[in-house]
C-alpha cells in the first residue's frame with residue numbers, strides 16, 4: 001500500500017487501513033463550493049449549484065452570466081454548509097484512527113466552509129491547533145459594480161448614489177490551511193509521545209529553509225502566514241493544483257524522513273510528489289482515474305530521497321524537467 005496512488009473512494013478505502021499507521025495526513029479536500037463536479041458535496045437537487053431550481057430554470061442564460069449567488073437560489077441551498085460538515089464527519093473518524101497519536105493533519109479548506117470542517121474534526125476527536133494562511137500572489141476576482149446595473153436599468157439616481165460600490169468579495173489572496181493534531185495519550189507527555197511515535201513537534205529547520213529561500217526578514221520568520229508563489233511548473237495538471245514548494249514545506253514541517261504521509265484526496269498527486277522528494281513514504285487516494293493517472297506519471301518521474309541517503313541535490317531542476325515531460329504526455333489524457 002505504501003508509495004502508491006490508489007484509485008477509489010478514500011472514505012470507504014481508509015476503513016481498511018490499520019490503526020496508528022500514518023505520521024501525517026496532508027490533503028487539499030473538496031471545498032464544497034461546487035467548483036467542479038467532484039466538488040459538489042450536497043445532496044439537494046433543488047438548487048442551481050449542481051441541480052436545477054425553479055429560479056435557475058426561469059433565469060436561463062441570465063443565471064450563467066450571474067454565476068453562483070452566495071445566498072443560493074433556493075432554501076435548500078442554505079443547508080449546504082451543514083451538509084458539508086456532515087460530509088466531513090463521514091471520513092474524519094477514520095482519519096483520526098489511522099493517524100499516530102500527536103500526528104498532524106493539514107487540510108486546505110475553503111474560506112466559506114472552513115469553520116464547518118473545523119467543527120467536524122473537533123466533533124470527531126481532533127484538536128484544532130492553528131490556522132495557517134497560504135498567501136498567493138494572484139487570484140481571479142470578479143466584483144461587479146452595482147452602479148452598472150442601475151445604469152443599464154436607466155435609474156440615474158441610484159446609479160449616482162451607488163457609484164463606487166461593488167457586490168461579491170474582496171480579492172481572495174489567501175487560502176486557509178487548517179492544522180489539526182491527534183491528541184496524545186491523556187496523562188502522558190508530548191515529549192514521550194514524540195519518542196514513541198516520532199510526531200508531535202514541528203521542524204524549525206524546515207521553516208528556516210523556507211525563510212532563507214525567500215529572503216524573509218527576521219521579524220517574520222516562523223510566521224503562520226506562508227507566502228509561496230505558484231510557479232509555471234505548478235500549473236496545468238489539476239484545476240486546484242497546489243504549489244509543490246508549499247506541500248514540501250508542510251511535509252517537512254511535521255514529519256521526519258521515512259515517515260508515512262497520506263493524502264486521501266490526492267488530485268494530481270502534489271502532496272505525494274512532495275513526500276517522495278523529501279524521502280517520506282506516501283499513500284495517495286484519488287477517485288478520478290484521469291487524475292490518478294496524472295499523479296502516477298508525476299511520481300514515476302520523481303526520484304525518492306532515501307531516508308538514509310539524501311541524494312536530492314538539484315531537486316528543483318529535476319522536478320521542472322519532469323513536469324514538462326509529463327505535461328507533453330498528459331495533454332492526450334486530459335484531452
Ligand SMILES: C[S@@+](CC[C@H](N)C(=O)[O-])C[C@H]1O[C@@H](n2cnc3c(N)ncnc32)[C@H](O)[C@@H]1O
Pocket residue numbers: 008009010011028029030031038237238240241242264265266267268269270271285286287288291
Ligand atoms: C482539491 S482536489 C486536490 C488537488 C491537489 N491538491 C493537486 O495539487 O492536484 C480534490 C480531489 O479529490 C478527489 N476526490 C473527491 N472525492 C473523493 C473521494 N471520495 N475519494 C478520493 N478522491 C476524491 C477529486 O477528484 C479531486 O481530484
